[in-house]
Amino acid sequence: ADSDPFESMVGILQNQRLLNGQLYENMDRESMMTRTQQTCSLRSYDRLETTVEWVSTYLDKSTSQAQLPGYIIGFLAMLVWILNVGKELRDCTETLVVVLMLPPTNAPMMERRATSRWHCLLGVPRANKVVSIVFVIIPRLVIAVSLLRYGLLFLAGTIDVNDILLNAVALEFVKQVDEMLFATVAPPRLIDFSSGVTMRVATLQDTGRSWTLLDPM
Numbered sequence: 001a002d003s004d005p006f007e008s009m010v011g012i013l014q015n016q017r018l019l020n021g022q023l024y025e026n027m028d029r030e031s032m033m034t035r036t037q038q039t040c041s042l043r044s045y046d047r048l049e050t051t052v053e054w055v056s057t058y059l060d061k062s063t064s065q066a067q068l069p070g071y072i073i074g075f076l077a078m079l080v081w082i083l084n085v086g087k088e089l090r091d092c093t094e095t096l097v098v099v100l101m102l103p104p105t106n107a108p109m110m111e112r113r114a115t116s117r118w119h120c121l122l123g124v125p126r127a128n129k130v131v132s133i134v135f136v137i138i139p140r141l142v143i144a145v146s147l148l149r150y151g152l153l154f155l156a157g158t159i160d161v162n163d164i165l166l167n168a169v170a171l172e173f174v175k176q177v178d179e180m181l182f183a184t185v186a187p188p189r190l191i192d193f194s195s196g197v198t199m200r201v202a203t204l205q206d207t208g209r210s211w212t213l214l215d216p217m
Helices: 005-021 035-040 047-058 070-101 126-156 161-175 177-185 188-195
Strands: 109-112 119-123 203-207 210-214
Touching (some): 005 035, 047 070, 070 126, 161 177
């Protein structure tokens, strides 16, 4: 005769309770209660039940139909994060192109406009270009790529639907830390000067000894 499958299941549960639930290392030292006693008295947090509830809501297996499924919310959050970091990567790429296209000069050349606070950089020494690329642009690219990768992993690993939006906002806060730090620590004169520099992809035309910056628009 075939053995009853419930008997083997009961035996497994008994062994689990004996080897894990009654283990001395799992006892509460203050109340001297075993893990089994803590679970039966509802003093122990039932992580498995909560995890099952989270996964059920994430996969839209719950009875509530008032909200979107978790996988749709997670997909939208990751899509917005990709677009957000993609804008940062594009800004870094355009800045790199502008720095590479600037002609090398003995000293920084700045064109100032008397009628406005805007000014345009016409040329910089090679050493300044190397320093800006190595210590500013490349680290910015590395940080953006790292934020993209670990941000997607962070959002994909969130199974609680209520925490997806909170984690997305937290990632945006992390992305804005450098700008908030600069706005708080930098001198007002430096902030005013940097806000008046236009960074745009332009075409450089050699006209003998001088360089003319042409607007592609």
